[in-house]
Amino acid sequence: MKIKIWILTLLLVLAFGENVRAAETLSVDIFGPGQTRVNILVLPARGVNGQAATSLARSFGEYVQGDIGFLPFLRLAYLTEVLGGDPSKGLKADDIDFKPLQLSRIDLILTIGGSGADIEARVYETFTRKLLVGKAYSQVDQGGVAHVADRFCAQLMRVLTGKSGFFDSTLAFSKKVNGGKELFIASALGRGLEQVTHDGGFDVSPSWSKDGRKLAYTNISDLGHRLGIWDRSSRVSRLRRFPGNIAISPTFTPDGQIAISLSLNGHPDIYLLNSEFQAGSALAPSWGISVSPSFDLSGRKMVFCSGRLGGPQIFILNRDTGVVDRVTYEGTYNTRPSLSPDGRFVVFARLTDSGNRIFIRDLVVNQERQISFGPGSDEDPSFDPDGYFVSFASSRAGGTKIYVTTRYGDPARLIPTGPGDAMAPAWGVAAALD
Amino acid sequence: MNAKRMFALMLMLCMVVALGAGCAKKTTDSMPAGATKVEISDKDTDWQKPAPAPETRSLSEDEIRAQQREMAQREVGNMIFFAFDSFELTPESRNVLTSKAETLKKYALFNIVIEGHCDERGTSEYNLALGERRAKASQQFLNQLGIDTARTTIVSYGKERPLDPGHDEAAWSKNRRDEFKIQN
Numbered sequence: 001m002k003i004k005i006w007i008l009t010l011l012l013v014l015a016f017g018e019n020v021r022a023a024e025t026l027s028v029d030i031f032g033p034g035q036t037r038v039n040i041l042v043l044p045a046r047g048v049n050g051q052a053a054t055s056l057a058r059s060f061g062e063y064v065q066g067d068i069g070f071l072p073f074l075r076l077a078y079l080t081e082v083l084g085g086d087p088s089k090g091l092k093a094d095d096i097d098f099k100p101l102q103l104s105r106i107d108l109i110l111t112i113g114g115s116g117a118d119i120e121a122r123v124y125e126t127f128t129r130k131l132l133v134g135k136a137y138s139q140v141d142q143g144g145v146a147h148v149a150d151r152f153c154a155q156l157m158r159v160l161t162g163k164s165g166f167f168d169s170t171l172a173f174s175k176k177v178n179g180g181k182e183l184f185i186a187s188a189l190g191r192g193l194e195q196v197t198h199d200g201g202f203d204v205s206p207s208w209s210k211d212g213r214k215l216a217y218t219n220i221s222d223l224g225h226r227l228g229i230w231d232r233s234s235r236v237s238r239l240r241r242f243p244g245n246i247a248i249s250p251t252f253t254p255d256g257q258i259a260i261s262l263s264l265n266g267h268p269d270i271y272l273l274n275s276e277f278q279a280g281s282a283l284a285p286s287w288g289i290s291v292s293p294s295f296d297l298s299g300r301k302m303v304f305c306s307g308r309l310g311g312p313q314i315f316i317l318n319r320d321t322g323v324v325d326r327v328t329y330e331g332t333y334n335t336r337p338s339l340s341p342d343g344r345f346v347v348f349a350r351l352t353d354s355g356n357r358i359f360i361r362d363l364v365v366n367q368e369r370q371i372s373f374g375p376g377s378d379e380d381p382s383f384d385p386d387g388y389f390v391s392f393a394s395s396r397a398g399g400t401k402i403y404v405t406t407r408y409g410d411p412a413r414l415i416p417t418g419p420g421d422a423m424a425p426a427w428g429v430a431a432a433l434d
Numbered sequence: 435m436n437a438k439r440m441f442a443l444m445l446m447l448c449m450v451v452a453l454g455a456g457c458a459k460k461t462t463d464s465m466p467a468g469a470t471k472v473e474i475s476d477k478d479t480d481w482q483k484p485a486p487a488p489e490t491r492s493l494s495e496d497e498i499r500a501q502q503r504e505m506a507q508r509e510v511g512n513m514i515f516f517a518f519d520s521f522e523l524t525p526e527s528r529n530v531l532t533s534k535a536e537t538l539k540k541y542a543l544f545n546i547v548i549e550g551h552c553d554e555r556g557t558s559e560y561n562l563a564l565g566e567r568r569a570k571a572s573q574q575f576l577n578q579l580g581i582d583t584a585r586t587t588i589v590s591y592g593k594e595r596p597l598d599p600g601h602d603e604a605a606w607s608k609n610r611r612d613e614f615k616i617q618n
Contacts, residue, residue: 181594202594205559218562222547224589225562245588246566249559261563266570268563289563305560311519312560333519335557349557356557379557424558 057114208428
C-alpha cells in the first residue's frame with residue numbers, strides 16, 4: 001500500500017513538475033485582453049571560432065530586427081540596456097550569461113552565427129535558459145537572406161503565439177500602372193513583389209480563394225465591368241462579362257464559390273455564382289445598393305455594405321436563418337467590411353470629418369473602436385488569415401500606400417510596394433515564401 | 435435795281451468763299467498731329483468678284499459619318515453633376531438630358547456610353563455601385579424621352595477616373611458626374 005502511495009505521489013510530482021515547466025515556457029496570447037509586450041534582444045552576429053561575422057549573417061540580423069518591428073507584441077531591446085554589455089561568448093546557452101539579461105528584464109535573446117553561406121539562429125528564453133527556436137540555413141545568398149529571415153520570424157511567431165499567418169500569407173493588391181490599375185502580389189512584408197495581371201483598364205478589389213490558388217477581381221474598361229479570375233498555377237487571368245452593368249467586389253467563399261455584386265434586376269445585389277459562373281438567387285436582396293461581401297471561416301456568416309436604409313451601412317447575414325442584422329449605427333457612411341475568420345469581429349471604413357478611418361466592431365459584446373487614425377483617408381481594411389493583423393490602404397503620406405495594424409489599433413506600419421499608388425490589399429493563405 | 439442785283443451777287447460770292455474757307459479750316463483742325471491720313475476712295479472694289487471655287491469633291495460615307503459623329507459628340511458631350519452619395523437628377527441635369535435626347539433623335543445612327551463617376555471620399559466598391567446608379571438615372575430619363583435603352587451603354591468607373599485631382603469640395607463636385615460619349 002505504502003509503495004502504491006509512493007508511486008502515486010511520484011507520478012503526481014512528475015506530472016505537476018511537467019505542468020509547472022510547461023507553464024513557465026513563454027507564450028504570448030495575441031488575442032487576450034490587453035497585450036503583453038515581450039522584450040527581445042538581438043545579439044550582434046558572430047563568426048565561427050571567434051572569427052568576425054559574415055556580412056550575410058549581419059544582414060540576416062538586420063532583416064530579423066526589421067521583421068520583429070512588425071510584431072507589436074515584441075519590443076526590440078538594445079544592448080545598452082544590459083548591465084555589462086554583451087553577455088555572450090558564443091551562440092549557445094552555455095556561452096551566455098543569462099543573469100544580467102534577467103536583471104535587465106530581457107525575456108528573449110537571439111543569437112546569430114554565420115560561416116560562408118550558412119546561417120544559424122537561436123532564440124533562448126532568458127529566465128528558463130530554454131531554447132525556443134533553433135534553425136540552421138545553408139546555401140543562403142544575399143538575394144535570399146531576407147526570405148530566410150522572414151521564415152525564421154514566422155517560426156518564432158508560431159512558437160510564441162501559435163499563429164504565423166502574417167509571414168505565411170500572400171498579399172494581393174491593386175496598383176496604378178500606365179494610367180490604369182493592375183494586380184500585384186507580395187509577401188506581407190512586401191517581398192517578392194510581382195505584377196500578375198496585364199488586362200488594361202482598372203483591376204480592382206482582389207480576393208483570394210481559400211486555398212490561395214486563385215484571385216478574383218473586377219476589371220473596369222470601356223467594355224464595362226468584367227469578373228477576372230487569375231490562376232496562380234497557370235499564371236493566366238480570364239475575364240467574364242455578366243448581364244447587367246456591374247460586376248463588383250467578387251469574393252471567394254470558404255468552399256470556393258464566388259459571391260459578387262451584380263445588377264441582374266436593375267439594382268446591385270450580391271449573388272453566389274456556381275461552377276459555371278451562373279448566378280443563383282440574391283443573398284439578402286433589397287432595393288438599395290449591396291456590395292462588399294466578406295465571409296467567416298464557416299461561410300455561414302456574411303457581412304456586407306448596403307444602402308437599403310439610405311446611406312451605406314454594414315449588415316450581417318446569417319445564411320442558415322436568412323436573417324439580416326444591421327451592424328453599424330454610428331456614422332452615416334460605413335463601407336467595405338471584412339469579417340474575421342472566427343466571425344466575431346468586423347473591420348470597416350467609416351467616413352469621418354477627417355476622411356475615412358478604420359473601425360472594428362466586436363459582434364459578441366457589441367463594442368466598437370477606431371483602429372486607424374490617418375491623416376488622409378484610410379480605406380479597404382482586410383483581416384489576415386489569423387484575424388489578428390489588419391491591412392488597409394491609406395493616403396497619410398501623400399500617395400496611397402498599404403499599411404498594417406492589428407485589431408487592437410497598434411501603430412500602423414508601411415508595407416513596401418515600390419513606386420506608385422497601391423490599394424485594396426487582400427490577405428491570402430497562399431504561401432508567399434518557399 | 436442793277437446795283438441791288440450786283441450787291442446780292444457779291445454777297446452770295448462772299449458767302450461761298452467764306453463757306454469754302456470755313457470747311458478747309460475745320461478739316462485741318464480735325465487731323466491731330468502725327469495721325470496717319472487715310473484716303474477714302476469711292477472707286478468700285480472687288481467685293482462682287484466671286485472667290486475662286488474650291489475643288490469640288492464629294493465626301494465619302496466614312497467622312498460624312500466622322501463629321502456627324504464629331505458634331506453629335508459635341509452636342510451630347512456636356513456632363514451632368516450630382517450631390518454627394520446621390521444619384522438624383524437635378525432640374526438642371528434634366529434640362530441637359532432633354533437636349534441630349536433631341537440630339538440623339540437627330541443622330542439616330544449613333545449610340546452612346548454613359549459613364550458614371552464619383553468623388554474620392556467614398557470607398558472604391560460602394561462608389562462603383564453608386565456610379566452605376568448615376569449612369570442608370572440618365573439612361574432611364576433618356577428612355578422616358580424616347581431614347582431606346584438599347585442605344586445607351588452604362589459603365590461605372592466609381593472614383594477611378596477623377597476629372598479634377600484636387601482634394602476639396604470644388605474638385606469633388608466636378609468629379610460626381612455622368613459623362614456621355616458617342617459609342618459607334
